Amino acid sequence: MHNHLREQVRQQAEGRDAQPTAALVDSQSLRGAQTVARSSRGYDAGKKINGRKRHIAVDTCGLLLAVLITGAGVQDRDGARPLLWALHACFPGIRVVWADSGYTGKLVTWATEQLKLTLQIVAKLAGQTTFVVLHRRWAVERTFSWINRSRRTVRDYERLPQHHAAMVQWAMIIIMTRRLARHQHT
Template sequence: MQEGRTYPCDLTDKEWEIIKPLIPVYKRGRKREVNMREVINGLLYMTRTGCQWDYIPKDYPKKSTLWYYFDKWTKDGTWKQFNDELRKQVRVMAGRDPDASAAIIDSQSVKSAQCRTEKGYDGGKKIGGRKRQILVDVLGLLLSVNIHAANKSDITGAKELFELNAEQYQYLSRIWADGGYQGDFKRWLKSNYDITLEIVKSIKYKGYVPKKYQKTKADKLQLNLFDIKDYTKTCNMNKADELRKFKIVKWRWIVERTFSWLINNRRLSKDYESHPKSGESFCYLAMTRLMLNRLTT
């Protein structure tokens, strides 16, 4: 464990030097007495472990202090500013322009624990809770997130995401998405932000399908274990392997990986927050931790 660290998720000295200049300094009022490094460490601990506010370890500031800064920085957009500044640094380190010109959008429905507002049922995924709408660059780094009720359509949530962060998209020229964003969203995006939307469809099996397996919708082949065995007897083995094989969909795999990064943090495995904005802040915290690690290793 490096100097200044109590838990693995705490900031190292190098990481603290990177994030320290980004912390807001208020000109009015008395001198700040709180150890801001420990405040951020405590909130990173909550993000990673899913710890409740009342169970914060005594190594960190008391929960009222942590909540004060978490809530204040949620309202004034500080967590997003952390994410935006660190993302630019990571992009430059990777040899890219600081501002992304292309992005991928997608949504993820998650179960909610004790949501008081913005809660619904996603009939497609059969999940009751909230939906996370995220926009990421080609490195998978978060550009913005919008959390809303799961019963809202992807297009409605995407429009809200763009309207809430309109000033951020002046450099974007192209966005990739799945079929859930087809329709008027493409025209809306082009007319309002001059951004081209490209729908990336899943790769479907185009080989021979025996007549006994042809359903009412030929592009949706549903086989059970016994059918697979019969299929291998009647068809070429290579075609059977093709059916079972997982296929990575170009561009869309990037945003799916970002969802995986997020839910590796227990606080984000479900939606535990009373207000959607708190959930968005924890998403930015999770990505802040990830990008600090990239910048120092």
């Protein structure tokens, strides 16, 4: 259902092809509630969060393509390998993926050699100290804010990581159905 809705939104509301050719990846750490098992949580020392991390891939419209839930201690580039693998398996037409500087290193070479994907790193501007909207990066950040509008996705309450991934998809289904409904009334 999620994939069918995404294709409809891309075609009807955005005027694009049903299948994307480019994607953006990023991750977000979430605090875990008491119900989150110790075996599936971790500690993100950079953000001082004990819980899980959701890694997402979105198209250039900000629509969810893939989601992976790991412990919060997993580095972005380590979580990106299975995410990019799933993205490549489900969307073989994607050729370019944009990411922030947390994905630099051997991952860029691995994506090129193993998946035939061009992983482009969008770095901060020279001398940047405050928030600045970066080209190609804002769409994935906007998707995180969309996902966080849903009560069940602000914090991780789920016992299993797969259940939280389902809640993320459910939040996106709500967003896409509302977009389609607004588009049909105009």
